[in-house]
Amino acid sequence: MISTDTLSLEVTYRESHDEGSFRSDVLHDFWVCLISRQASILGRKEVLNGRAKFGIFGDGKEVPQVAMARAFKKGDWRSGYYRDQTFMFARGICTLEDFFSQLFADTDRDPFSGGRQMNNHYATPLVDKDGEWLDQTKMYNVSSDISCTAGQMARALGLASASKLYRKIDMPSHKTFSNQGNEVSFVTIGDSSTSEGIFWETMNAAGVMRVPLLVAVWDDGYGISVPVEMQTVKGSISKALEGFLPDGNGNGIMIYTVKGWDYPELCAAFEKVSLKVREKHIPALIHVQELTQPQGHSTSGSHERYKTPSRLQWEKEHDCLVKMEEWIIRMKLQNKMISMH
Numbered sequence: 001m002i003s004t005d006t007l008s009l010e011v012t013y014r015e016s017h018d019e020g021s022f023r024s025d026v027l028h029d030f031w032v033c034l035i036s037r038q039a040s041i042l043g044r045k046e047v048l049n050g051r052a053k054f055g056i057f058g059d060g061k062e063v064p065q066v067a068m069a070r071a072f073k074k075g076d077w078r079s080g081y082y083r084d085q086t087f088m089f090a091r092g093i094c095t096l097e098d099f100f101s102q103l104f105a106d107t108d109r110d111p112f113s114g115g116r117q118m119n120n121h122y123a124t125p126l127v128d129k130d131g132e133w134l135d136q137t138k139m140y141n142v143s144s145d146i147s148c149t150a151g152q153m154a155r156a157l158g159l160a161s162a163s164k165l166y167r168k169i170d171m172p173s174h175k176t177f178s179n180q181g182n183e184v185s186f187v188t189i190g191d192s193s194t195s196e197g198i199f200w201e202t203m204n205a206a207g208v209m210r211v212p213l214l215v216a217v218w219d220d221g222y223g224i225s226v227p228v229e230m231q232t233v234k235g236s237i238s239k240a241l242e243g244f245l246p247d248g249n250g251n252g253i254m255i256y257t258v259k260g261w262d263y264p265e266l267c268a269a270f271e272k273v274s275l276k277v278r279e280k281h282i283p284a285l286i287h288v289q290e291l292t293q294p295q296g297h298s299t300s301g302s303h304e305r306y307k308t309p310s311r312l313q314w315e316k317e318h319d320c321l322v323k324m325e326e327w328i329i330r331m332k333l334q335n336k337m338i339s340m341h
């Protein structure tokens with residue numbers, strides 16, 4: 001276990017930032033992204049130096065996650081997978097100490113699974129220490145992550161269905177579970193995991209049942225070593241899903257595409273789409289494209305072995321932190337920032 005003294009920087013989303021200026025919001029988000037990247041880099045080192053058994057990290061997926069965190073309100077649910085540390089930092093549900101405690105399987109300090117889960121597997125409690133229900137309408141809720149890819153889909157659908165029922169049926173004794181169905185169930189999934197059966201079953205059921213489900217696909221072009229063209233029809237999940245687009249009566253799934261390095265577009269997309277999902281209970285999918293894996297898939301391999309030199313170069317240039325920094329400078333929003341990546 002590394003000393004927590006060196007990790008006292010708690011990455012906590014400050015509620016006051018909602019009212020703050022655009023500039024300080026942007027710089028705050030960028031700061032969270034930079035801290036998160038350093039956590040990924042340090043995490044990999046800890047594993048390769050033999051101090052932790054395995055690591056899988058969210059590097060290359062930071063920017064869309066600060067955007068998603070802005071749209072994620074108290075009462076909402078996230079059901080996701082192992083890339084989401086930046087979202088967790090941004091929403092203040094995970095500190096660096098929590099993050100590394102789970103990496104080191106620390107049974108006393110890992111708040112998500114007591115050292116039982118792989119790293120980057122999150123959860124929030126449903127009950128207090130006396131076994132009484134917590135008020136989920138006042139919390140940022142995370143259903144327990146599991147390692148089988150796409151397994152998060154069915155749970156996200158169940159949570160979205162619950163909100164639909166709570167809007168339809170008034171249950172005064174259940175006020176701590178739902179604010180009259182005004183929650184959004186956010187689910188994150190990788191591009192290659194969208195090939196799994198449960199992804200398609202969930203999309204179909206969500207469209208049929210018209211539930212408040214928002215699917216975010218983190219598309220980094222690979223499922224470990226398999227490129228997306230060999231995994232997804234037409235090489236694009238948003239293209240493959242075109243038949244799901246809503247008809248004139250709002251039956252179907254709203255589908256949007258956005259580049260994973262485009263901070264202002266990502267913020268706008270998550271804000272606008274989540275508002276529609278929340279109000280109208282029409283499910284949506286945001287296909288977040290052109291993401292990267294600066295350190296490869298996990299600590300069990302090196303992507304230099306299967307990605308071409310030109311792909312590796314493209315990833316360097318399209319790293320979402322590089323792109324966000326370029327945009328900050330173009331917009332003249334920078335402070336005395338120290339580039340950490």
Ligand SMILES: Cc1ncc(C[n+]2csc(CCOP(=O)(O)OP(=O)(O)O)c2C)c(N)n1
Nearest residue numbers: 083147148149190191192193220222223224
């Ligand atoms: C059901 C299941 N099959 C296979 C695996 C092994 N596995 C872990 S991650 C992964 C690739 C996932 O790729 P993608 O969905 O694109 O997410 P990324 O890691 O690229 O963000 C695979 C095949 C698994 N964990 N669960």
Ligand SMILES: [Mg+2]
Nearest residue numbers: 190191220222
């Ligand atoms: Mg992928």
